[in-house]
Amino acid sequence: MRLVSYAAAAGPRVAVVKADGSWVDLNEADASLPATMPELLALGPQGLSRAAVAGQAGRPMDRARKKLLAPVPRPEKIICIGLNYADHARETGKEPPPEPVVFNKFATAVRADGDEIVLPRLTNKVDFEAELVAVIGVGGRHIPKEAALAHVAGYTCGNDVSARDWQTQKPAGQWLLGKSFDSFAPFGPELVTADEVGNAGDLRIGLRINGQTMQDSRTSQLIFSVAELVSYISGVCTLSPGDVIFTGTPPGVGVARKPPVYLQAGDKVEVEIERIGVLRNSVVAEN
Numbered sequence: 257m258r259l260v261s262y263a264a265a266a267g268p269r270v271a272v273v274k275a276d277g278s279w280v281d282l283n284e285a286d287a288s289l290p291a292t293m294p295e296l297l298a299l300g301p302q303g304l305s306r307a308a309v310a311g312q313a314g315r316p317m318d319r320a321r322k323k324l325l326a327p328v329p330r331p332e333k334i335i336c337i338g339l340n341y342a343d344h345a346r347e348t349g350k351e352p353p354p355e356p357v358v359f360n361k362f363a364t365a366v367r368a369d370g371d372e373i374v375l376p377r378l379t380n381k382v383d384f385e386a387e388l389v390a391v392i393g394v395g396g397r398h399i400p401k402e403a404a405l406a407h408v409a410g411y412t413c414g415n416d417v418s419a420r421d422w423q424t425q426k427p428a429g430q431w432l433l434g435k436s437f438d439s440f441a442p443f444g445p446e447l448v449t450a451d452e453v454g455n456a457g458d459l460r461i462g463l464r465i466n467g468q469t470m471q472d473s474r475t476s477q478l479i480f481s482v483a484e485l486v487s488y489i490s491g492v493c494t495l496s497p498g499d500v501i502f503t504g505t506p507p508g509v510g511v512a513r514k515p516p517v518y519l520q521a522g523d524k525v526e527v528e529i530e531r532i533g534v535l536r537n538s539v540v541a542e543n
C-alpha cells in the first residue's frame with residue numbers, strides 16, 4: 257500500500273493512494289481509522305491492513321488544490337546515519353565505522369515532494385544525498401535486531417541536504433546545524449508499506465540533477481542494515497510511530513567530486529529508489 261499525507265484546513269490528513277494514482281482520505285473512508293499518519297502507524301500491521309481495505313473501497317477525493325505533505329509532516333525524531341554505504345565510505349577515504357554514526361535534523365527542515373530546497377544565505381556549499389528513509393510504525397525501546405523490521409511500517413525517498421562548510425569546517429563540526437537549515441530534509445512522496453517494498457536491503461537508489469545521474473548504487477551496499485539501525489538506536493531512545501531514519505547515502509555526492517559540485521538555484525533534484533518512487537525538489541536561493 258502507498259500512503260500520503262496532505263494538508264487540510266484542520267491539519268494534516270492521511271490518504272491511501274489507489275493503483276490509478278487517486279487518493280482516498282482514510283478517515284473519511286472509515287471513520288474508525290485515524291486521520292493522521294502517526295496515529296495510523298501506531299496501530300501497527302492490523303491498522304495498515306484495515307487502511308488497505310478502506311482505501312480500496314473508498315471514493316477518490318478531489319485532489320485539486322490539495323497540498324502534498326511529507327508522509328510524516330512533523331516527525332518526532334529525524335534520525336540520520338552517516339557513512340553507511342561501503343562504496344561511499346571508500347569515496348570519502350574513511351574506514352567503514354565499527355558502529356553506526358548517528359545524527360539528527362530539526363523538524364523545521366522537513367519538506368514534501370515538489371517543495372523547494374532553499375539555498376541559505378550562510379553557505380554556498382549545499383550538497384545532496386539520496387537516501388532510503390525507513391519510517392517507524394509501532395514504537396519501542398531495546399528492540400532486538402531479529403524483531404526490528406516488525407517496527408518498520410514502510411519506506412520512502414529522502415534527500416539529506418547538507419551544508420558542507422557548516423558540517424566540517426565549523427568548530428567541532430556542526431553536523432546538526434549543517435544538516436538542519438530549513439528545507440534540508442525533503443522526503444516522500446509516498447510512504448510505501450514494508451510488505452509492498454519487499455527486501456529493502458537490495459534496491460537501486462540514485463540521484464539526478466537536471467536529468468544527469470550523480471548517484472547510482474544499491475542498498476545492498478549498506479554497512480548497517482535497517483534492522484541493525486532500528487535495534488541500535490532503540491537501545492538509546494524510545495522509537496515512536498512516525499519517527500524517520502535517513503539510512504545514509506551512496507557515492508557520488510558533490511563534495512567528493514573533483515571539482516566539487518554544489519546545488520545551484522534552478523537545479524532540479526530527483527531521488528529515485530526502486531519500488532518506492534521519485535522525490536522531486538527544485539532549488540531556489542534564499543530571499
Ligand code: MN
Pocket residue numbers: 336337338385387416502504505
Ligand atoms: Mn546522509
